[in-house]
Amino acid sequence: MLLEFKDVDTHYGDLHVLKKVNYSIEKGEIVALLGGNACGKSTTMKTIMGVVRPTRGQVIFDGQAIEKLPTAERVRRGIAPVLEARRLFPRMTVFENLEMGAYLRKRGPEFDQDIERVYALFPRVKERRDQIAGTLSGGEQQMVAMGRALMARPRLLCMDEPSMGLSPIFVEQVFDIIQAINRSGTTIFMVEQNANMALSIAHRAYVLQTGQVVLSGAAEELRRNPLIREAYLGEMQVGATT
Amino acid sequence: MTFADLLLQQTINGLSLGAMYALLALGFTLVYGILELINFSHFNVFMVGSFVGLWVLQQFGLSGQEIVLAGLPLVGVLLAAFVVTMGVSGGIGVAIERLCLRPLRNVKGPAAMITTIGVSYILFNIVLLTVGADSKNYPNPVPAIHYHIGGAVLDLRVILIWIVATILMLGLYFFVQRSRLGKAMRATAQDAEAARMMGVEVDKVIIMAFFLGSALAGAGGMIFGLYYNFTSFLIGFTAGLRAFTAAVLGGIGNVPGAMVGGILIGLIEAMSAQFLATAWTDVIIFSILVLVLVFKPSGLFGRIAPTKS
Ligand SMILES: Nc1ncnc2c1ncn2[C@@H]1O[C@H](COP(=O)(O)OP(=O)(O)OP(=O)(O)O)[C@@H](O)[C@H]1O
Ligand SMILES: [Mg+2]
Numbered sequence: 001m002l003l004e005f006k007d008v009d010t011h012y013g014d015l016h017v018l019k020k021v022n023y024s025i026e027k028g029e030i031v032a033l034l035g036g037n038a039c040g041k042s043t044t045m046k047t048i049m050g051v052v053r054p055t056r057g058q059v060i061f062d063g064q065a066i067e068k069l070p071t072a073e074r075v076r077r078g079i080a081p082v083l084e085a086r087r088l089f090p091r092m093t094v095f096e097n098l099e100m101g102a103y104l105r106k107r108g109p110e111f112d113q114d115i116e117r118v119y120a121l122f123p124r125v126k127e128r129r130d131q132i133a134g135t136l137s138g139g140e141q142q143m144v145a146m147g148r149a150l151m152a153r154p155r156l157l158c159m160d161e162p163s164m165g166l167s168p169i170f171v172e173q174v175f176d177i178i179q180a181i182n183r184s185g186t187t188i189f190m191v192e193q194n195a196n197m198a199l200s201i202a203h204r205a206y207v208l209q210t211g212q213v214v215l216s217g218a219a220e221e222l223r224r225n226p227l228i229r230e231a232y233l234g235e236m237q238v239g240a241t242t
Numbered sequence: 243m244t245f246a247d248l249l250l251q252q253t254i255n256g257l258s259l260g261a262m263y264a265l266l267a268l269g270f271t272l273v274y275g276i277l278e279l280i281n282f283s284h285f286n287v288f289m290v291g292s293f294v295g296l297w298v299l300q301q302f303g304l305s306g307q308e309i310v311l312a313g314l315p316l317v318g319v320l321l322a323a324f325v326v327t328m329g330v331s332g333g334i335g336v337a338i339e340r341l342c343l344r345p346l347r348n349v350k351g352p353a354a355m356i357t358t359i360g361v362s363y364i365l366f367n368i369v370l371l372t373v374g375a376d377s378k379n380y381p382n383p384v385p386a387i388h389y390h391i392g393g394a395v396l397d398l399r400v401i402l403i404w405i406v407a408t409i410l411m412l413g414l415y416f417f418v419q420r421s422r423l424g425k426a427m428r429a430t431a432q433d434a435e436a437a438r439m440m441g442v443e444v445d446k447v448i449i450m451a452f453f454l455g456s457a458l459a460g461a462g463g464m465i466f467g468l469y470y471n472f473t474s475f476l477i478g479f480t481a482g483l484r485a486f487t488a489a490v491l492g493g494i495g496n497v498p499g500a501m502v503g504g505i506l507i508g509l510i511e512a513m514s515a516q517f518l519a520t521a522w523t524d525v526i527i528f529s530i531l532v533l534v535l536v537f538k539p540s541g542l543f544g545r546i547a548p549t550k551s
Contacts, residue, residue: 049439071438071439072441075439075440075441076441081439087433087435089428089429089433091428092428092429100429100437100440103441
């Protein structure tokens, strides 16, 4: 088990967002987190990163409770985020953004190797390395955001809506790359609105509704589940044909 | 003096004042860039810095204008005075952040800004009560060597001030641009939450911003004393407000902008003193502040508007 939520509750002031949530993610898996707007998907990611602290329950990473650890320590232990809406540092160059991903690591051969790996995955990022990140297209920004997370050499990659705002062809590319990253050994926990795509690459998935896990299971099963088809896949298929 | 000589002379004077305002403006900009906080205690950190420099120079047996050094002793004394002044001022900045501002970090509204005004008055009164209200003669160990350029005069002292200010500003620029912590400062200013999730310890970055800004203000305070040959508990407010204008003019939050803004304000002050009247200087400078805030709130080079978005 790489990551586990045990009966986690979170609040923003009086607003109760996650309610007794349980997740468990095995090493090597791709796990998707599905759900409508405002149900607490991003809050889940922020709770993993330590930007939001649970008011109850435990977050366990690699066998150790981490819910009280500062964010930097979690990054050091191998958790890296691809944030919702990319959140690059807009007035820094692409290269500097990648460097920030490796903030807690030493410069040296390993760093250079990882930069090359990112450039190999995203040749476009290499071309644009000296460009100011805020001037990149949305798709390019997504590549930099993923590259930046990889620069941390994460064991767990937490991705918040990697397909948001991307054209269908580009979404496919991004999902191919996510699979490639996973095959090279990185566990992936991924929030997605694009349930169809997410379920096509994920091993398992959780469905969140107003802060509660209402469904979970193997991606294949969920794809056949009538509830899911109606609530998520149906919408997506209509969206995809227009 | 011909008009050209006057212009040259005032450019020389303006660059000296400008160097001082630029050092001071950097502190406003560094802190604002990260916390969106206008730090009014900065005014009097500058003033205290000027007294720390005075004290160090006195420890070397210097007082008044009579004792002059040359060569290595001069460089050594100035170096020691700047280093101690900057260290102490930086420490005061860090203490202000830790003791007075960090507890208010998550309090919304103007509480933190009002606290900085309070701290400013505390520093002001501590100096008033301990060293007194009279202005103090500032020792100047630099030999009175003057160079004549046409009809204008350039003092060795002024050249030294320029050198010190240039080294400090270039040092800061390269620190912010190239060093790991400098990049973390920029990243935090651009997106604090994202920076945190890269592993940046935001509290460390904030401390660094206060330390660097306050250290530069201390250096500015010493330059004030060396340039005007006096210091007093009163010097913080005027210089502070002018430097704040410089930071806004350059785009608050923008490091090179604060440097250019500082130089511009220095030049404007010198020119208006020469060609209008000294009394009008503040009218002009603060009109610039108002005009910039009304018509170009992001400043000449700024991308950060002085409002929360
Ligand atoms: N910092 C915050 N302060 C107060 N409320 C917040 C904060 N962040 C999120 N919320 C609220 O918590 C709820 C869950 O937000 P969250 O961002 O987790 O939703 P989400 O599932 O990611 O939605 P979306 O699909 O729209 O991104 C929302 O009602 C949101 O308004
Ligand atoms: Mg979200």
